[in-house]
Amino acid sequence: MLTVVAENGRTVAGAAPASEAIGLAGVEIAFRLADGRRFEAVAPTDLVVREGEFVAIVGPTGCGKSTLLNAAAGLLKPTSGTVRIFGRTLTGLNGEAGYLFQQDSLMPWKSVVDNVAIALTVSGTPRREARERAMGWLERVGLAAFADRYPHMLSGGQRKRVGLAQVLIRNPRLLLMDEPFGPLDAQTRVIMGDLLLELWSAERKAVMFVTHDLEEAIALSDRVVIMSAGPKARVIGDYAIPIPRPRAIADVRLDPHFHDIHREIWNALKEEVVKGYRQSNGLAP
Numbered sequence: 001m002l003t004v005v006a007e008n009g010r011t012v013a014g015a016a017p018a019s020e021a022i023g024l025a026g027v028e029i030a031f032r033l034a035d036g037r038r039f040e041a042v043a044p045t046d047l048v049v050r051e052g053e054f055v056a057i058v059g060p061t062g063c064g065k066s067t068l069l070n071a072a073a074g075l076l077k078p079t080s081g082t083v084r085i086f087g088r089t090l091t092g093l094n095g096e097a098g099y100l101f102q103q104d105s106l107m108p109w110k111s112v113v114d115n116v117a118i119a120l121t122v123s124g125t126p127r128r129e130a131r132e133r134a135m136g137w138l139e140r141v142g143l144a145a146f147a148d149r150y151p152h153m154l155s156g157g158q159r160k161r162v163g164l165a166q167v168l169i170r171n172p173r174l175l176l177m178d179e180p181f182g183p184l185d186a187q188t189r190v191i192m193g194d195l196l197l198e199l200w201s202a203e204r205k206a207v208m209f210v211t212h213d214l215e216e217a218i219a220l221s222d223r224v225v226i227m228s229a230g231p232k233a234r235v236i237g238d239y240a241i242p243i244p245r246p247r248a249i250a251d252v253r254l255d256p257h258f259h260d261i262h263r264e265i266w267n268a269l270k271e272e273v274v275k276g277y278r279q280s281n282g283l284a285p
């Protein structure tokens with residue numbers, strides 16, 4: 001029997017499986033340290049994100065979440081194994097992906113609308129058309145009234161909205177997000193999470209979302225993948241999140257499934273979090 005994760009995150013039988021957007025096959029990542037030693041950050045890992053799927057990767061600090069994401073982005077070549085993007089082996093930068101990192105990449109000398117428009121003008125779209133489309137995106141992220149401001153005149157949450165518009169205007173086929181809301185306060189994170197879900201649900205691009213925040217991961221995702229503490233970090237759990245969509249982040253915690261899922265994942269994760277914390281503080285494991 002075929003089993004797939006449906007749009008609402010529940011598994012259903014009988015339907016054709018969604019195609020693979022990102023496929024990590026035996027991806028192992030080791031770094032050469034300054035003293036010549038080899039540090040094996042991520043043990044051979046298999047992970048698939050299907051088209052239309054929102055997958056969060058959660059794990060202890062320093063376990064290798066960003067490293068895996070960077071491999072999917074083509075910013076880092078795996079020591080062994082392959083990264084497939086829509087079925088093709090990735091050899092350079094991943095041109096199908098839009099990235100959103102913890103640090104935004106706004107240009108301080110450009111207005112908000114030009115910061116968004118530049119994502120198009122760099123690839124040859126005429127400036128006027130790019131600015132028109134940028135205005136459309138600023139409306140979608142609720143910032144049309146701030147189009148002529150400069151980045152230093154924006155709050156952290158507003159800067160993140162510009163960052164989202166900057167990424168989505170290029171219409172990438174998939175999104176790679178590394179703690180994108182990390183620097184924001186708790187309330188703004190909820191608002192940004194809702195905005196992200198609203199935008200995502202319109203087109204259902206594949207998303208790989210790195211976070212250390214388990215609640216955020218459950219609230220946003222179709223699947224939560226958890227990693228062990230490093231070195232040689234590996235995937236130790238992969239959980240489907242059966243909470244119906246559309247979701248409002250603040251209400252997800254009230255869903256009867258939420259506490260059970262949270263408890264189950266946290267039970268699998270907590271020992272690794274303690275290990276990761278001790279390692280990152282130079283303490284004995």
Ligand SMILES: Nc1ncnc2c1ncn2[C@@H]1O[C@H](COP(=O)(O)OP(=O)(O)OP(=O)(O)O)[C@@H](O)[C@H]1O
Nearest residue numbers: 031039041060061062063064065066067068212230
């Ligand atoms: N260029 C590098 N050279 C050597 N070691 C590295 C390099 N990049 C990352 N590492 C190590 O690889 C491990 C994984 O790092 P990574 O940034 O992927 O972790 P993370 O899970 O994203 O951490 P956090 O949650 O704290 O952001 C860490 O031990 C880190 O010190």
